[in-house]
Amino acid sequence: MDTTNAHDQLRIAIIVGSTRPGRRGGDVAAWVHEAARRRTDAHYEVVDLADHPLPHLDAELPPIMGSYAAPHTRDWAATIAGYDGFVVVTPEYNHSIPGVLKNAIDHLYAEWNHKVAGVVSYGADGGARASTHLRQVFGELKVPVVRQAVGLSLYLDFEDFTRLAPRPQLAGQLDTLFDEVALWGGALRAVRGRLRAAA
Numbered sequence: 001m002d003t004t005n006a007h008d009q010l011r012i013a014i015i016v017g018s019t020r021p022g023r024r025g026g027d028v029a030a031w032v033h034e035a036a037r038r039r040t041d042a043h044y045e046v047v048d049l050a051d052h053p054l055p056h057l058d059a060e061l062p063p064i065m066g067s068y069a070a071p072h073t074r075d076w077a078a079t080i081a082g083y084d085g086f087v088v089v090t091p092e093y094n095h096s097i098p099g100v101l102k103n104a105i106d107h108l109y110a111e112w113n114h115k116v117a118g119v120v121s122y123g124a125d126g127g128a129r130a131s132t133h134l135r136q137v138f139g140e141l142k143v144p145v146v147r148q149a150v151g152l153s154l155y156l157d158f159e160d161f162t163r164l165a166p167r168p169q170l171a172g173q174l175d176t177l178f179d180e181v182a183l184w185g186g187a188l189r190a191v192r193g194r195l196r197a198a199a
Contacts, residue, residue: 002111002192003081010042010185013083017090017101019050024122027164028152029089032120035174036087041182044087049104052076056103063109076104077111085116085185086143087177092123092130097137105137112141114192116184118177119149126151144188146180148173 004011014032018025029046036044054072061067068074090097105112117138121127128151135145150173152158157166 002113002196003078004084004189004192010084010182010189011082012036012042012044012085012087012181012185013047013080014044015086015088015101015104016046016048016050017088017104018098019100020098023091024158024162024164025089025091028120028122031164031166032087032089032174035171036178039178039182041178042084042185045083047079047083049100052079052104054100054104054107057106059107063107066110068108073107077108080108080111083115084189085118085181087118087120087181088134089120090122090127090130090134092121092125092127095129096133097130101134102137105141109141112138112143114142114188114195116181116188117143117145118181119145120152120174120177121149122152122154122157124154126153144184146177146184148177148180150174150177 014029016025016029033044033046054076058070059073068077090101119131119134121131123130131149131151138145150170152166154161159165
């Protein structure tokens with residue numbers, strides 16, 4: 001279910017896609033959020049998966065059926081339903097995204113549909129393969145992912161592999177990502193409105 005309002009400002013969730021102790025995702029999400037707060041085309045909020053613990057997918061019915069029996073799934077659905085789009089912050093684990101992120105995505109279906117996503121990834125190679133895999137996953141959920149991505153290198157954008165220090169050019173890439181997310185977010189909100197009216 002989509003609980004966004006066509007007359008409200010766009011709401012975009014910055015999803016922290018790792019819960020590992022010692023993760024870099026919190027710092028990356030804070031950098032993304034700080035840049036987002038300077039914008040007026042959407043309201044951005046951080047949604048940390050560490051604050052939304054989910055078991056391995058435990059529903060008897062597939063999420064596409066829309067019958068969420070477990071309270072934790074209903075709570076997660078209510079959280080995601082309130083957003084018009086997402087900026088996902090993800091590391092790359094073994095050429096893919098973290099299991100906790102995939103599990104959080106897999107718990108739901110309709111709440112993701114016809115909403116936009118952008119990807120900010122990080123890893124040895126900028127998290128490029130995690131970003132590519134996430135595009136494939138979201139495609140199945142009717143979530144278009146904007147062309148502009150931001151990839152932070154553990155070698156070039158972190159001092160001593162720990163302290164975040166993004167290269168200056170990444171700020172421009174992040175602004176372009178925000179532009180595209182806001183553009184598509186507004187267009188897809190209208191699409192969802194037409195679909196509701198036709199239902």
